[in-house]
Amino acid sequence: MISPSALVGGQQPKLLGVSPNVNSPAKTASPFQLDTTTNTPAATPAPAKLQADTVVGALASIAQVLTLLATKTTGTPLINANAAGSGPALLTNGGVPSTFNTTTDPSQKTRLDGTLAKVANDPEGSVLLQKAIAKGYTIEVGDPNAAGVAQADLDEEADAGGQVNGLTLPDKKKIIINPNAPDFDKTVVHELVHAASDGDGNSQQEEGFADVIGFRVYNRIDGVAPPGSEQSIFNAKIQSYPNLQATNGILDTLAQLGLKGFSA
Ligand SMILES: [Zn+2]
Numbered sequence: 001m002i003s004p005s006a007l008v009g010g011q012q013p014k015l016l017g018v019s020p021n022v023n024s025p026a027k028t029a030s031p032f033q034l035d036t037t038t039n040t041p042a043a044t045p046a047p048a049k050l051q052a053d054t055v056v057g058a059l060a061s062i063a064q065v066l067t068l069l070a071t072k073t074t075g076t077p078l079i080n081a082n083a084a085g086s087g088p089a090l091l092t093n094g095g096v097p098s099t100f101n102t103t104t105d106p107s108q109k110t111r112l113d114g115t116l117a118k119v120a121n122d123p124e125g126s127v128l129l130q131k132a133i134a135k136g137y138t139i140e141v142g143d144p145n146a147a148g149v150a151q152a153d154l155d156e157e158a159d160a161g162g163q164v165n166g167l168t169l170p171d172k173k174k175i176i177i178n179p180n181a182p183d184f185d186k187t188v189v190h191e192l193v194h195a196a197s198d199g200d201g202n203s204q205q206e207e208g209f210a211d212v213i214g215f216r217v218y219n220r221i222d223g224v225a226p227p228g229s230e231q232s233i234f235n236a237k238i239q240s241y242p243n244l245q246a247t248n249g250i251l252d253t254l255a256q257l258g259l260k261g262f263s264a
Pocket residue numbers: 014015016017190194207210
């Protein structure tokens with residue numbers, strides 16, 4: 001079991017256990033006071049000019065683009081728009097650096113590349129993806145149980161069938177996606193929310209909104225209807241994490257990225 005106090009410090013693994021009964025109607029109202037107002041965009045800055053002769057340059061450019069993205073709430077697939085700018089082509093897979101996906105199995109690597117290309121073309125997915133990349137994360141399809149995480153932590157986060165579908169390791173800046181995750185693309189987005197988080201460790205609120213945004217993007221990129229309202233998704237998810245702290249500032253992180261906790 002992960003004790004709430006052990007989560008302070010931001011070094012705890014963040015694990016996704018998708019409950020198969022996520023469709024069940026929520027029975028408990030959210031204890032959180034949620035700000036659902038839209039951010040007021042700042043004046044639109046000039047387009048970023050990419051100068052990406054080196055990997056360092058590419059990352060600096062991504063960080064620059066990310067700063068610009070922080071003022072946007074909706075829009076076109078920005079990662080592609082920038083990749084299409086002048087200069088040498090440095091980004092592949094729909095705008096994702098080829099070094100981001102470190103999956104070793106060829107077929108699974110191709111599968112994940114396909115997911116990342118779709119996420120990169122989604123307004124909210126693109127923002128999350130770019131933040132994870134800017135923070136130095138990598139992602140792979142693999143076995144979460146082989147990640148060196150304590151069994152007790154895996155047990156804590158496993159779904160009702162005992163399976164851990166995704167895992168984000170802030171200390172290693174690594175995301176691992178279980179190839180058998182039932183909602184593979186949604187799981188990728190869920191973990192990207194964890195990777196993008198600047199909050200203190202994990203929280204019920206972060207888990208809830210990771211699923212809310214995960215299903216929201218999943219619906220857009222794959223046409224899969226969400227299992228219920230965003231509030232019901234949130235409520236169902238946080239019930240799986242009774243031992244996490246209630247919040248860790250994830251809404252601030254989302255707001256800074258121009259993302260909404262709950263859609264209007
Ligand atoms: Zn999670």
